Amino acid sequence: MNPFSIPTAEDILDARRALADVAVETPLLRSDALDRLTGGSVFLKCENLQRTGAFKFRGAYNCLSRLDRAAYPGGVVAYSTGNHGQAIAMVARMLGLSATIVMPQDAPAVKIAKARAAGAQIVLYDRNRQSREEIAAEIAARAPVAVIPPGDHRHIIAGQATVTAESLQQIGAQVPHAILVPCGGGGLSAGTCLAVEAVGARSEVWAVEPEGFDDTRRSLASGTREVNAALSGSLCDALLAPLPAELPFSINRSRLAGALTASDADVLRAIRFAYEELRLVTEPGGIIALAAVLNDPARVRGKTALVIVSGGNVDPGVFKAALDLDLAPLGWAA
Amino acid sequence: MNPFSIPTAEDILDARRALADVAVETPLLRSDALDRLTGGSVFLKCENLQRTGAFKFRGAYNCLSRLDRAAYPGGVVAYSTGNHGQAIAMVARMLGLSATIVMPQDAPAVKIAKARAAGAQIVLYDRNRQSREEIAAEIAARAPVAVIPPGDHRHIIAGQATVTAESLQQIGAQVPHAILVPCGGGGLSAGTCLAVEAVGARSEVWAVEPEGFDDTRRSLASGTREVNAALSGSLCDALLAPLPAELPFSINRSRLAGALTASDADVLRAIRFAYEELRLVTEPGGIIALAAVLNDPARVRGKTALVIVSGGNVDPGVFKAALDLDLAPLGWAA
Numbered sequence: 001m002n003p004f005s006i007p008t009a010e011d012i013l014d015a016r017r018a019l020a021d022v023a024v025e026t027p028l029l030r031s032d033a034l035d036r037l038t039g040g041s042v043f044l045k046c047e048n049l050q051r052t053g054a055f056k057f058r059g060a061y062n063c064l065s066r067l068d069r070a071a072y073p074g075g076v077v078a079y080s081t082g083n084h085g086q087a088i089a090m091v092a093r094m095l096g097l098s099a100t101i102v103m104p105q106d107a108p109a110v111k112i113a114k115a116r117a118a119g120a121q122i123v124l125y126d127r128n129r130q131s132r133e134e135i136a137a138e139i140a141a142r143a144p145v146a147v148i149p150p151g152d153h154r155h156i157i158a159g160q161a162t163v164t165a166e167s168l169q170q171i172g173a174q175v176p177h178a179i180l181v182p183c184g185g186g187g188l189s190a191g192t193c194l195a196v197e198a199v200g201a202r203s204e205v206w207a208v209e210p211e212g213f214d215d216t217r218r219s220l221a222s223g224t225r226e227v228n229a230a231l232s233g234s235l236c237d238a239l240l241a242p243l244p245a246e247l248p249f250s251i252n253r254s255r256l257a258g259a260l261t262a263s264d265a266d267v268l269r270a271i272r273f274a275y276e277e278l279r280l281v282t283e284p285g286g287i288i289a290l291a292a293v294l295n296d297p298a299r300v301r302g303k304t305a306l307v308i309v310s311g312g313n314v315d316p317g318v319f320k321a322a323l324d325l326d327l328a329p330l331g332w333a334a
Numbered sequence: 335m336n337p338f339s340i341p342t343a344e345d346i347l348d349a350r351r352a353l354a355d356v357a358v359e360t361p362l363l364r365s366d367a368l369d370r371l372t373g374g375s376v377f378l379k380c381e382n383l384q385r386t387g388a389f390k391f392r393g394a395y396n397c398l399s400r401l402d403r404a405a406y407p408g409g410v411v412a413y414s415t416g417n418h419g420q421a422i423a424m425v426a427r428m429l430g431l432s433a434t435i436v437m438p439q440d441a442p443a444v445k446i447a448k449a450r451a452a453g454a455q456i457v458l459y460d461r462n463r464q465s466r467e468e469i470a471a472e473i474a475a476r477a478p479v480a481v482i483p484p485g486d487h488r489h490i491i492a493g494q495a496t497v498t499a500e501s502l503q504q505i506g507a508q509v510p511h512a513i514l515v516p517c518g519g520g521g522l523s524a525g526t527c528l529a530v531e532a533v534g535a536r537s538e539v540w541a542v543e544p545e546g547f548d549d550t551r552r553s554l555a556s557g558t559r560e561v562n563a564a565l566s567g568s569l570c571d572a573l574l575a576p577l578p579a580e581l582p583f584s585i586n587r588s589r590l591a592g593a594l595t596a597s598d599a600d601v602l603r604a605i606r607f608a609y610e611e612l613r614l615v616t617e618p619g620g621i622i623a624l625a626a627v628l629n630d631p632a633r634v635r636g637k638t639a640l641v642i643v644s645g646g647n648v649d650p651g652v653f654k655a656a657l658d659l660d661l662a663p664l665g666w667a668a
Contacts, residue, residue: 024364027360030358032385032424049361049363049612053613276444278615279382279383279614279615279616279646280383280614280615281609281613281614282613316657319609320654320657323650323653323654324650
């Protein structure tokens with residue numbers, strides 16, 4: 001098995017089988033308010049209700065359950081903006097593996113605390129001065145541990161692909177015209193593209209990135225992986241990869257319909273909408289695809305859209321900022 | 335059809351058929367943190383994700399879809415602490431009926447606004463000085479409209495019973511030892527008891543009431559319907575019926591295993607738990623059954639429990655109070 005090769009349709013089926021008894025089959029919800037607002041049929045895939053509160057559980061479990069334990073008696077090390085690390089920590093505990101998680105100092109405190117509670121060793125780093133890849137590589141050089149990247153791995157991408165594979169099965173006959181996906185390093189977007197391809201659907205897949213961190217949008221335009229100017233400074237802490245990951249981008253570049261962006265203010269509005277109309281707790285990076293729909297509801301008018309809600313691990317302070325928004329300018333309240 | 339007779343197993347099946355294409359089959363979620371905390375298997379039935387954000391949609395639709403329109407050309411009138419009114423307003427719009435909703439002045443503003451937005455006429459009253467039943471009866475005396483009570487109706491109770499009927503089907507072989515249900519007038523508790531009885535399960539059904547509004551607990555003890563001392567003064571606005579409703583109590587008195595209470599502080603903790611560990615937005619009266627579990631986790635140790643989460647229409651101010659709680663004394667954070 002080459003971990004850097006593009007997952008096949010069979011890999012996605014294998015991942016679904018591996019996850020069948022351990023992952024939550026997360027609900028596909030609709031909202032009367034959202035359908036009224038857009039004039040379309042919008043389905044929300046609620047991966048914030050996944051174990052560990054994010055879709056990352058899927059890739060982590062699919063990857064770690066296939067780990068060659070004889071080759072890596074020291075377990076695994078992962079670098080992560082938070083949710084991937086949390087998923088690796090929990091899955092490692094489930095499977096009886098040791099885990100070390102390299103996390104940025106400015107990750108939400110709740111994510112750091114939970115990874116630690118799951119029994120992982122935590123190594124913190126400065127997002128602006130250190131390279132997480134280098135720290136993980138150093139750890140792997142000193143001991144027989146496998147580095148589990150957030151996107152650059154066939155089994156990770158196959159795991160993330162199950163979000164959309166499962167959604168398409170739940171949605172049945174009403175194949176979505178468009179699928180909107182939060183995008184950081186691009187693993188979830190890539191998995192989405194492959195899941196669509198695997199069933200021969202013709203849905204357009206749109207990546208949604210934070211304003212100022214539109215590396216995938218610019219990379220699609222130039223054809224080569226572009227780097228973000230900054231490494232921090234967005235509410236969407238889960239989506240702040242420095243540039244598109246290599247394997248995901250090799251998938252996304254020819255398959256994505258395009259990339260959209262949403263600002264911090266857009267994302268807070270979307271968190272509030274999800275609170276008010278969907279009764280869901282979502283995190284900024286997790287709800288950014290809904291933010292893109294709310295920014296331009298006409299995009300889905302008369303269409304069926306699948307919006308992937310990828311995570312719900314949000315600091316209370318950020319959630320309170322969404323609750324403090326004035327309702328009137330939100331545009332959906334009657 | 336006698337609207338004051340106890341629903342049969344057939345009535346519950348009829349309700350499931352009526353709701354099949356219109357209600358959300360709400361997810362039954364689990365939480366790793368909750369199972370660890372209790373040492374049991376806890377399933378949460380998420381009716382906060384139901385249309386209108388509460389289970390009340392079920393009874394409202396089941397009842398209004400069977401309305402004799404020739405007898406009631408003026409449509410329907412309902413009195414409600416909020417969620418029932420909202421459900422009646424929305425269902426009336428779906429079915430092309432006129433609706434008037436009698437709501438207390440101190441109901442959450444969001445509930446009043448949404449009922450109005452759904453096209454209902456709103457009549458506000460003072461919970462401490464006026465009788466909502468009398469106001470509704472006066473309206474019905476002046477025009478050919480049907481009064482739709484929140485609990486005292488066979489079709490309403492049969493609709494609410496579908497929450498548990500559906501849960502038992504979703505849960506499969508693992509029949510719960512205990513089912514914990516938020517209790518105001520008692521319609522949901524009654525429906526739960528009947529749904530359990532209909533499938534011959536032996537689950538204990540426990541009603542959970544707000545501290546100081548334990549009319550069902552005292553009524554079970556005395557054998558006759560007891561009145562609450564106050565009519566307001568709990569965060570659980572959805573559960574402030576003045577006394578158990580007649581038809582529900584006739585069902586509950588011989589079928590409930592008992593009634594538990596939870597304080598405002600307990601309920602805020604449960605809202606925070608649901609935010610943190612389940613990524614769900616819940617309202618005080620909607621999450622009170624989880625509060626009872628968190629108060630006494632040993633109650634479900636080694637057992638399977640079904641906790642009904644009945645609603646998620648919460649004022650932002652109340653939610654912020656839950657977010658402001660210190661994590662440490664909550665007891666579940668590692």
